[in-house]
């Protein structure tokens with residue numbers, strides 16, 4: 001009973017409430033914005049509990065920006081309409097460096113100056129919002145809507161823990177609007193979908209749509225459960241006080257001081273060249289972020305210049321969006337086929353009407369497994385959303401259900417027989433997988449051969465997917481050992497369509513060379529479960545020879561660093577299997593090397609990925625690439641964030657620009673030779 005309390009209590013309560021709120025806000029800021037919590041969850045909970053209890057005792061002292069009020073309020077019937085005091089504009093687009101230059105030239109012409117600073121910011125693929133603060137308190141938040149009128153989603157925005165309910169900058173105008181982007185982190189998106197998969201519910205398509213749906217929930221409790229996040233990127237209007245910044249760069253700094261999360265990758269640059277490099281760099285780096293971006297926004301920094309430039313139609317002249325290649329596209333799913341992997345597992349995949357995604361034409365994509373197809377309700381004949389991100393295999397995100405209307409499409413079912421050899425399939429309930437139990441199935445063998453010949457394994461050039469299938473289907477390979485018998489069948493092989501003399505002799509040379517590969521590579525090549533490059537190297541170093549490895553007991557195997565019971569069991573099981581034992585004997589008789597003796601741990605360039613561009617004096621391109629490989633390094637076809645350094649001869653351009661943008665070392669020929677010498681390279 002508040003009224004019954006002594007005024008002294010009330011005063012004390014007011015003070016304690018203010019203190020608790022300030023503290024909790026500080027902890028929220030450190031936790032949700034800075035990601036640097038200072039207290040334990042339990043300590044935080046205790047403070048929150050005290051605040052809640054006190055507010056329960058003094059309900060009239062509850063304020064809307066109290067940390068307890070993030071998920072408060074009743075579900076509403078509908079959203080109120082909010083008129084934006086200043087329209088929320090959209091942005092013009094540019095798609096490459098040339099178009100960015102054209103934009104820059106137009107701006108320079110209008111400003112009658114060549115030099116002006118720019119701010120470059122990742123363009124977050126979320127939803128634009130406008131936030132109004134009065135006397136430092138968050139009072140209203142709205143969606144962009146049509147740019148002129150949006151919806152009042154204040155209650156939902158309050159649930160976003162990184163969004164400040166109270167500003168911490170002392171110099172805030174009495175009233176101001178801040179604009180930003182609400183988004184769902186990729187990790188949160190994955191968490192939500194995992195939860196939905198567990199519950200057997202239909203999966204969400206992408207983070208953006210999920211964020212949009214979450215913001216437009218009538219019940220704020222639902223929004224709260226989605227763990228949205230926000231970046232502030234713009235000052236809107238302000239009243240009763242001067243705007244706290246004179247440029248975009250100052251505005252971002254001020255927003256940070258006021259407790260808003262701002263994007264840490266924003267950069268102020270002085271020249272077009274720097275802006276272009278920044279934009280180009282994000283083509284590769286976009287995947288390194290935990291949220292989706294669809295471009296880079298390039299803004300003229302100074303507000304005075306922005307005003308001078310003004311807007312044209314609904315787009316400001318002072319900013320543009322450098323768009324990254326779209327990573328999603330819609331296309332027709334022609335069929336769902338099933339492939340059989342090296343271990344016999346059946347994997348459904350999508351056969352698509354070819355479509356350009358992320359700059360590459362895609363005609364097949366993965367569908368993961370039967371359960372995903374069911375949860376996403378993907379059916380042959382659907383129009384589907386295809387996604388391709390970075391170097392990841394393209395995947396089908398889901399159907400565009402509105403385009404199915406009226407058509408009867410059949411649900412997918414796994415075949416009962418192996419589509420390649422016809423053997424009845426089995427189910428492995430542990431791994432939720434369907435597999436073909438026939439070890440001699442042509443598909444398994446072809447995949448096994450392809451893997452055997454792959455780069456990290458015995459590196460037999462010219463023996464890819466197509467050739468492996470050709471040889472298996474033609475009856476030339478019934479086991480891996482038959483590979484080494486191919487040279488004896490030269491005449492027969494030449495009769496195969498599409499196999500020329502030159503190609504075949506090159507293949508034979510690589511097959512012959514593969515016999516000299518060390519044990520670690522052979523172990524990778526065999527395709528033993530759980531044995532990748534690292535484990536193979538560890539086993540090879542530890543045992544030295546195949547003989548020693550074959551004699552090893554489970555305990556011996558587990559004595560190897562990083563080899564646990566599961567891996568030990570897999571290795572032991574393989575080596576103990578009479579069929580595989582016979583294969584190893586056969587390979588040895590055919591002259592395949594069975595030891596790792598004298599192989600340096602990985603070679604001087606182990607762990608390095610080196611890209612090459614332009615012409616070198618000392619080596620041809622082929623020579624330098626094989627040198628890198630010989631020394632244990634990898635050759636990168638392009639410059640990515642995984643590249644260690646770029647060797648640049650004369651005349652390279654694109655890759656060098658990419659390397660500069662990513663901050664990757666560029667070595668000229670002389671520096672590269674130094675690099676090799678420093679690693680003990682002996683010419």
Ligand code: IVH
Nearest residue numbers: 089090091121122123124128181233297316
């Ligand atoms: S500035 C005049 N900065 O992109 C418009 N927008 O097409 C000023 N966006 O509706 C927008 N990140 O939803 C700006 N760092 C950023 C942004 C950004 C994402 C979105 C925003 C806007 C759309 C423009």
